[in-house]
Amino acid sequence: MALLVQKFGGTSVGTTERIEAVADKVCRFRNEGHDVVVVVSAMSGETNRLIGLASAIMEEPTPREMDVLVSTGEQVTIALLSMALQKRGCDARSYTGSQVRILTDSTHTKARIRQIDEQRMREDLDAGRVVVVAGFQGIDESGNITTLGRGGSDTTAVALAAALKADECQIYTDVDGVYTTDPRVVDSARRLDRITFEEMIEMASLGSKVLQIRSVEFAGKYNVPLRVLSSFQDGGGTLITFEDDEAMEQPVVSGIAFNRDEAKLTIAGVPDTPGSALSILKPISEANIEVDMIVQNVGADNRTDFTFTVHRNDFNRARDVLTKVSNDLGAREVSGDNKIAKVSIVGVGMRSHAGVATTMFEALSHEGINIQMISTSEIKISVVIDEKYLELAVRALHSAFDLDKAEGEA
Amino acid sequence: MALLVQKFGGTSVGTTERIEAVADKVCRFRNEGHDVVVVVSAMSGETNRLIGLASAIMEEPTPREMDVLVSTGEQVTIALLSMALQKRGCDARSYTGSQVRILTDSTHTKARIRQIDEQRMREDLDAGRVVVVAGFQGIDESGNITTLGRGGSDTTAVALAAALKADECQIYTDVDGVYTTDPRVVDSARRLDRITFEEMIEMASLGSKVLQIRSVEFAGKYNVPLRVLSSFQDGGGTLITFEDDEAMEQPVVSGIAFNRDEAKLTIAGVPDTPGSALSILKPISEANIEVDMIVQNVGADNRTDFTFTVHRNDFNRARDVLTKVSNDLGAREVSGDNKIAKVSIVGVGMRSHAGVATTMFEALSHEGINIQMISTSEIKISVVIDEKYLELAVRALHSAFDLDKAEGEA
Numbered sequence: 001m002a003l004l005v006q007k008f009g010g011t012s013v014g015t016t017e018r019i020e021a022v023a024d025k026v027c028r029f030r031n032e033g034h035d036v037v038v039v040v041s042a043m044s045g046e047t048n049r050l051i052g053l054a055s056a057i058m059e060e061p062t063p064r065e066m067d068v069l070v071s072t073g074e075q076v077t078i079a080l081l082s083m084a085l086q087k088r089g090c091d092a093r094s095y096t097g098s099q100v101r102i103l104t105d106s107t108h109t110k111a112r113i114r115q116i117d118e119q120r121m122r123e124d125l126d127a128g129r130v131v132v133v134a135g136f137q138g139i140d141e142s143g144n145i146t147t148l149g150r151g152g153s154d155t156t157a158v159a160l161a162a163a164l165k166a167d168e169c170q171i172y173t174d175v176d177g178v179y180t181t182d183p184r185v186v187d188s189a190r191r192l193d194r195i196t197f198e199e200m201i202e203m204a205s206l207g208s209k210v211l212q213i214r215s216v217e218f219a220g221k222y223n224v225p226l227r228v229l230s231s232f233q234d235g236g237g238t239l240i241t242f243e244d245d246e247a248m249e250q251p252v253v254s255g256i257a258f259n260r261d262e263a264k265l266t267i268a269g270v271p272d273t274p275g276s277a278l279s280i281l282k283p284i285s286e287a288n289i290e291v292d293m294i295v296q297n298v299g300a301d302n303r304t305d306f307t308f309t310v311h312r313n314d315f316n317r318a319r320d321v322l323t324k325v326s327n328d329l330g331a332r333e334v335s336g337d338n339k340i341a342k343v344s345i346v347g348v349g350m351r352s353h354a355g356v357a358t359t360m361f362e363a364l365s366h367e368g369i370n371i372q373m374i375s376t377s378e379i380k381i382s383v384v385i386d387e388k389y390l391e392l393a394v395r396a397l398h399s400a401f402d403l404d405k406a407e408g409e410a
Numbered sequence: 411m412a413l414l415v416q417k418f419g420g421t422s423v424g425t426t427e428r429i430e431a432v433a434d435k436v437c438r439f440r441n442e443g444h445d446v447v448v449v450v451s452a453m454s455g456e457t458n459r460l461i462g463l464a465s466a467i468m469e470e471p472t473p474r475e476m477d478v479l480v481s482t483g484e485q486v487t488i489a490l491l492s493m494a495l496q497k498r499g500c501d502a503r504s505y506t507g508s509q510v511r512i513l514t515d516s517t518h519t520k521a522r523i524r525q526i527d528e529q530r531m532r533e534d535l536d537a538g539r540v541v542v543v544a545g546f547q548g549i550d551e552s553g554n555i556t557t558l559g560r561g562g563s564d565t566t567a568v569a570l571a572a573a574l575k576a577d578e579c580q581i582y583t584d585v586d587g588v589y590t591t592d593p594r595v596v597d598s599a600r601r602l603d604r605i606t607f608e609e610m611i612e613m614a615s616l617g618s619k620v621l622q623i624r625s626v627e628f629a630g631k632y633n634v635p636l637r638v639l640s641s642f643q644d645g646g647g648t649l650i651t652f653e654d655d656e657a658m659e660q661p662v663v664s665g666i667a668f669n670r671d672e673a674k675l676t677i678a679g680v681p682d683t684p685g686s687a688l689s690i691l692k693p694i695s696e697a698n699i700e701v702d703m704i705v706q707n708v709g710a711d712n713r714t715d716f717t718f719t720v721h722r723n724d725f726n727r728a729r730d731v732l733t734k735v736s737n738d739l740g741a742r743e744v745s746g747d748n749k750i751a752k753v754s755i756v757g758v759g760m761r762s763h764a765g766v767a768t769t770m771f772e773a774l775s776h777e778g779i780n781i782q783m784i785s786t787s788e789i790k791i792s793v794v795i796d797e798k799y800l801e802l803a804v805r806a807l808h809s810a811f812d813l814d815k816a817e818g819e820a
Contacts, residue, residue, distance in 0.1 A: 016466040050486065056426040058493045065496070068504050069489035072482035076460065079479035083468045086475070094478050098508065099553050143509055 002167035003035040003125070007135065007157035010044035011174050012231035013077050016084075019043075022172075022231070023084035026130060030090050035125045037164065039135045039157040040081055042073025063108030067137070067147045071097070074134035074153070082132045092130040095120070097137035098145060102156065104138035110149035111138055113156075116163035133160060151212025158215045162222035169224050170237075171211060176230035177238035178203065178210050180403040181256040185394050188404040192238050192254060197226075199254045200240045202346040202380045216240065243348055252356055253347035253401040256394050262292065263315035264340050264372065264384060265308060267322055269332025272304040279329060280306055283321050289314045293342070293375045293382065303332070307373060309384065312338050340372065341390040344382040345397055357381055363400035369393050412577035413445040413535070417545065417567035420454035421584050422641035423487050426494075429453075432582075432641070433494035436540060440500050445535045447574065449545045449567040450491055452483025473518030477547070477557045481507070484544035484563070492542045502540040505530070507547030508555060512566065514548035520559030521548055523566075526573040543570060561622025568625045572632035579634050580647075581621060586640035587648035588613065588620055590813040591666040595804050598814040602648050605664055607636075610650045612756040612790045613667045626650065653758055662766055663757035663811040666804050672702065673725035674750050674782065674794060675718060677732055679742025682714040689739060690716055693731050699724045703752070703785045703792065713742070717783060719794065722748050750782065751800040754792040755807055767791055773810035779803050 006026065013019050022038075029036050050070050054061040061069075078094035085092035100121060104111035121131045135153025138146045148155050154171055161169035176191060178200065183189040195203070197220035204213040210228055219226040219240065229237030270276050277296065284291060294308045310318045315338045326334045350356050360381055364371060369392065373384035385393055398404060416436065423429050432448075439446050460480050464471040471479075488504035495502035510531060514521035531541045545563025548556045558565050564581055571579035586601060588610065593599040605613070607630035614623040620638055629636040629650065639647030680686050687706065694701060704718045720728045725748045736744045760766050770791055774781060779802065783794035795803055808814060 016463060020467065053426060053486070053490055054493060057430065057490055058497045061493045062496055065489040065492045065504055068492075068506070069486060072485045075482045075485075076463070076479060079475040080463055080467055082475045082478075083464060083471045086472055087468045094475055096478070096555075099555075145506075145509075 001033050001035075003037075003164060004029060005037045005039065005157050005161040005164065005166045005169045006172060007039040007153055007170065008041070008172045008231060009153060009174075010041040010047070012172055013040050013081065014044035016080065018231075019077070019080050020084050023081060023088055023090070025172075025231075026081075026085060027088045027090040030130055037121060037125070037131045037133060037160055037166070038081065039133050039153055039160060040074060040077040041135050041153040042070075043077055046073040046076065064144060067108050067145050071134070071137040071145050071147055074136055078132045078134045085130055085132070090130055091128060092132055093124050094132045094134075096134045097156070098139040098143075100133050100160075102138035102159070104140055104146045104148070106140040106142070106144065106146065108144075108146055111140070111146035113138060113148070113159045116159055118160075118163040121160070121164065151214055154212050154215035155218055158219045158222070158224050158226065161219075161224045166224065168227055169219060170227045170229055171215075172229050172231040173210060174231065175210055175228070176233055176235050177228050178240070178255070180254070181394055181398050182258070185258075185391050186256075186398045189398065190403065193236065194239045194241060195254055196243050196348050197240055198243075198379055199346050199348055202344070202377070203255055203257045211240075251347060251402075252349035252353045253345045253403065254349075255346050256397050256401075256403065257344045257346055258390060258394055259342045260387065260390065261312045262309045262340055262342050262384070263312045263318075263336065263338035265310065265315070265318055265322055265334070265336040266305060267326055267329075267331050267334050268305045269299070269303045270306055270329055271331075272298060272302045276304065276329065277306065280322070280325055281308075283325055284308075284310075284318060287317060287321050289318050289321070293373055293384065295373050295375065309340070309342070309373070339387045340384050341387045342382055342384050343390065343393045343397065344380050345401065346380045347401075348379050350379050350381075359400055360397060363396045364393055367392055367396050369396075411443050411445075413447075413574060414439060415447045415449065415567050415571040415574065415576045415579045416582060417449040417563055417580065418451070418582045418641060419563060419584075420451040420457070422582055423450050423491065424454040426490065428641075429487070429490050430494050433491060433498055433500070435582075435641075436491075436495060437498045437500045440540055447531060447535070447541045447543060447570055447576070448491065449543050449563055449570060450484060450487040451545050451563040452480075453487055456483040456486065474554060477518050477555045481544070481547040481555050481557055484546055488542045488544045495540055495542070500540055501538060502542055503534050504542045504544075506544045507566070508549040508553075510543050510570075512548035512569070514550055514556045514558070516550040516552070516554065516556065518554075518556055521550070521556035523548060523558070523569045526569055528570075528573040531570070531574065561624055564622050564625035565628055568629045568632070568634050568636065571629075571634045576634065578637055579629060580637045580639055581625075582639050582641040583620065584641065585620055585638070586643055586645050587638050588650070588665070590664070591804055591808050592668070595668075595801050596666075596808045599808065600813065602664060603646065604649045604651060606653050606758050607650055608653075608789055609664050609756050609758055612754070612787070613665055621650075661757060661812075662759040662763045663755045663813065664759075665756050666807050666811075666813065667754045667756055668800060668804055669752045670797065670800065671722045672719045672750055672752050672794070673722045673728075673746065673748035675720065675725070675728055675732055675744070675746040676715060677717075677736055677739075677741050677744050678715045679709075679713045680716055680739055681741075682708060682712045686714065686739065687716065690732070690735055691718075693735055694718075694720075694728060697727060697731050699728050699731070703783055703794065705783050705785065719750070719752070719783070747782075749797045750794050751797045751803075752792055752794050753800065753803045753807065754790050755811065756790045757811075758789050760789055760791075769810055770807060773806045774803055777802055777806050779806075
């Protein structure tokens, strides 16, 4: 008898047939005696259809009206899913973000949740009803409709779970859990039964796009156990949870993440004076270019080489900015490479294990892969390598850290 | 500097191009210095699309969820129209029925408006904004989304005009006003500049489907001057207003209405005892068949003939009910005719003019048209005739009452 918040994304509710399949699944949980709150996205394609209508009228539609428009997408889904549940004899009631009173700030198209009034949902649950809530949307203090931006429905689900102190927040997607790495790259990639919030955040930010990082952070902050499962096949999925001191020893490395979308820029022979890093990065940031890894080495003659990575789409723009900076600073030269990739090992076990970096570098060296940049955090080591070695590197690391083997087997 | 409420139906906002045309029109009024509140329906086809989704899931969808679903249609239009207005430099803000707080009862799919909070609209108007409101929808006291049923957007417009004490409520449709009769039947049919509420209600209930009768009654009750105009061509339309004692003499007859969808049933030789009418009509009403005209004549031998009309679709069902009634009452026979039509002359001037009926019967007789039933009210005379004479009758009456001539010319 648990209280579950279940979230189904656009693909899972993409047709009326799929909505009926979701209703079957939800009813099964309800019939087992669980209390269920369901959060749904717009039917896949619907949000794009609505954006298309807006673009036909206005190049840059006003954010307030954009929110009024696109929030209809989830409203359609909550009504249809409630009908499908009722048809199965499963009493249900739908709520828009405004009705459940998901109070947000007024930042249209990317609002942040401030408060949720769980009273009404609680009454419905007590009356034996399934509560169906529109994801992605809320209302500000003046009653304006807001939306939460990318991944907003996941955030809604986590926020409802936190407000209701749910036993679990289940995110149904088109994959059946979080893997040790991308199964398309490594055949022997394995679904993890558990992963910690910190690891999940590092994995997500490094390009494992199972969950939006924002909802993971949110779940971690509010102690909401989060589970990723498949809408289309049965299985336990992956539970994202807190580090469990009493659990058997953590694996040193939980997963291998990677990102192909990076490019590297170097400004060499910069006079090494206080403030030189600022002089380089400020113009980049002012051009709205996000910087990922940063590495600086002191060289000879009081000059330094400064290297950083940006999204590959920003490569040309960043190089132009940097060339100007180089002239201003009297640096020697600007060089760049947009054929690089980033590979990272992630695991909370690293904290208590020495020699993890050595194992990593050894495995790469053994395959003849040159490391161009290194960056570390407490539970992650990232390296930049030539893009052409990406798959080879991921496979080598997956094997070097025994991720091919079932948990407990290593 | 008037305060106008303008309503545009589904055809008028059926595409983004048409929404832009509506925005042009609204901006023009705004630029002339008028305060404008716009009420819109769902884009034509959208409501049917949504109903189709619901039917794919459930044969008889629950009314509450149906309202959640179909109310998204108008919400899309208010956002798009607001964008189109903003693009033209015309500041605008959209409101759903729930946001403007159109409070209704809880009769889902055909709710009735109880109260409107005009404060927020007033603030926007004072700030120079056009207010764009979703028609057809409201919210009940518990915050559930409701819809107003057929013609609901017209009702929304009239209710807003009443709450705001607007100078005029303008209903934009695909016709350019109210005509003396259907121009497809009489070439010389003429657009009326004015018509009274009472006449309009008789015309509407007799099959002139320019406006939903409910919104006309509502406008009459709350003293809201109502104007019917074309979305697609310029012109003053028809003003529906109160009888003006000071105006020049009213025309005796304002228009000729007609209805082809009727059928006639007679039960003959009914023993003429108190309660016989009730014995006949109660079973009909219990079968959910609506009765229109009723005529009873006392015959010989304390027996009476009883005739009434029903919608043509109900003809067979009504005859079956009546046959059973006839046996129970010991009546002589049941007969019927579903090839009849009703033609009516409507005009407030009738009240002060004798001889109107004579003129009507003379005109029909002159064309050799037999009158099968007659029914009269204070401002209307209806006759039932053989369906095949319908067009001939309408033309004869249109001419007999000088409706071909311009106003004041008669």
